[in-house]
Amino acid sequence: MNGFEKRAALIRSKIMKTTMELLKTWEARRLRIADIAKAAGVSQVTIYNYFGSKEALLSESFKDFVDEAILEFEEEMRLRKTLKERVTYFIFKDKEAYSSLDPALVKELMVEDQVMYQYIQQQYDDRMVPLMAQMVAEGKASGEISQKVSVEAVLLMIQMYIKSSGEMLDSVAKHEDKEKFLDELFHIFFYGLCGRELEE
Known part of the structure; x- marks a missing residue:
């Protein structure tokens, strides 16, 4: 795994772990991509690029x-x-x-x-x-x-x-x-x- 792939894997992992943390206090239907992006410190575009949709995330x-x-x-x-x-x-x-x-x-x-x-x-x-x-x-x-x-x-x-x-x-x-x-x-x-x- 090269440097770019490692960085991408870390960002992807951070987004997923942030999502699970948010789900401890948020109902899934009320949780928005914008909320996850803000908590993870990434853009909404980044989340869509990695996962495609909220359901897939x-x-x-x-x-x-x-x-x-x-x-x-x-x-x-x-x-x-x-x-x-x-x-x-x-x-x-x-x-x-x-x-x-x-x-x-x-x-x-x-x-x-x-x-x-x-x-x-x-x-x-x-x-x-x-x-x-x-x-x-x-x-x-x-x-x-x-x-x-x-x-x-x-x-x-x-x-x-x-x-x-x-x-x-x-x-x-x-x-x-x-x-x-x-x-x-x-x-x-x-x-x-x-x-x-x-x-x-």
């Missing part, structure tokens, strides 16, 4: 957001941590990432946009599944996950959550205390309804 920004989240997941998995530490990290990062964004926007980009959905699914299959399978296998080996639970069962539960993400996001959006509700959903996913295995 939102899509590319969210894709970049997903790529970075997966990269962080991969880096976290390289560290020697207990399952509890990893789960705590994932809960924190998921809450931080998605609770700050408009649930309607996340639903639109992750569920209703078929191209985006297929992209995320491909990334999930190719990069996330092997790492999660490794995490579950290590958890079983260390005794942190019950031997009654198979790797396949855990991955199936994750798939079920992904497939129902649209309905879940709708529920979160309507809830009076969104953060508390997210806490409850994460708790049920990772720890179950009882929070611990019942004694037989």
Whole structure:
């Protein structure tokens, strides 16, 4: 990559990250290219030259957001941590990432946009599944996950959550205390309804 290409990549990245930052406090439909250009310190023409339209910018920004989240997941998995530490990290990062964004926007980009959905699914299959399978296998080996639970069962539960993400996001959006509700959903996913295995 030559100097011009590096500079172009940096500008493109800055515009996308600025867009995602603005979406934490703006509704997508109210956010204008002019607002993004001002916040990023570039011209509107520059944004149109790189992305062509606001819709394409939102899509590319969210894709970049997903790529970075997966990269962080991969880096976290390289560290020697207990399952509890990893789960705590994932809960924190998921809450931080998605609770700050408009649930309607996340639903639109992750569920209703078929191209985006297929992209995320491909990334999930190719990069996330092997790492999660490794995490579950290590958890079983260390005794942190019950031997009654198979790797396949855990991955199936994750798939079920992904497939129902649209309905879940709708529920979160309507809830009076969104953060508390997210806490409850994460708790049920990772720890179950009882929070611990019942004694037989």
